[in-house]
Amino acid sequence: MLAAITGAGLAAAAGLNAYIPYLFVAVLARFTNVIELPASLSWISSWWSIVLATLLLLSEIVLDKIPAIDTVNDAVASFIRPATGGLIFAATTAAANFENSSPLFTEHPWIGVLLGIVFAGITHGGKMAARPVVNAGTFGLGAPVVSTAEDTTSAALSLTAVFFPVIALIIMVALFGMIIWVVTKLVRSARALHARNHGPREGSNIIEPRM
DSSP: OHHHHHHHHHHHHHHHOTHHHHHHHHHHHHHOSSOOOOGGGGGGGSHHHHHHHHHHHHHHHHHTTSTTHHHHHHHHHHHHHHHHHHHHHHHHHTOTTSTTOOHHHHHOHHHHHHHHHHHHHHHHHHHHHHHHHHHHHHTTTHHHHHHHHHHHHHHHHHHHHHHOHHHHHHHHHHHHHHHHHHHHHHHHHHHHHHHHHHSOOTTOOOOOOOO
16 A cells, blocks of 8 residues: 555656656665665665756756746647556556555556556646746746745645655645645636637627518
8 A cells, every 4th residue: 555655746746747656666676775676676765766857857957947938848748647656656666675566456457557547647647737837827937936835835746645645645635635636626717717818899789680
C-alpha cells in the first residue's frame, strides 16, 4: 500500500513538473540505497539520464515562467508529463526495497504505468486549464508566481512521497480537491459567458410570422 502511495505521489508531482520527481528518483537510486530500481529500469539512474533530465529541468523552469510561452510549453508537455508519471509509478512500485511493495505491480508493471499516467494527467490537466486564466487575469504577472508554487509543490510531493507517504497522500487529496474546484469554476464561468453571448437580448422583440 505504501509503495502505491509513493508511486502515486511521484506521478502526481510529474503532472506539475515532469523532471523534478524524475531527478529525485534517479539521484536517490544512483547515490543511495533508498530506492533500488528493477534491472529493466536501472537506466533511469544512469549519468546520461541524470544530465539530460537536469538540462530539461532548467529549460522547464525558465519557459514555464514566461506568459504565453508557458501555455505552449504545457501543450508540448501533454505527452511528456503523463508518460513520466507512468514511468516513475512503475519504477518505484517495483523497487525491490520499498516497504510493502505489492507483487501486483511487480508482476504487472503495465498497471503501474496506467495508474501513473492517470495521476500525472489529472495534475497536468488542472495546471494546463488554470494557467491561461491566471495569465489573462494578472496580465502575465502571475505566471512566474504560480509556476514557482507548482515547482515547489512538485518538489514537496516528491520528497514526502518517498519518505513520508501518508503526508504525500494528504497533499495529493488537497491538490486534487483544488484542481476539481478550479475546473468546476472554469466550467461555470464558460457556461455563464456562453449564455450571456448567445442568450436573448434584453428588450428584443420576437415577431411572429403572419399566416
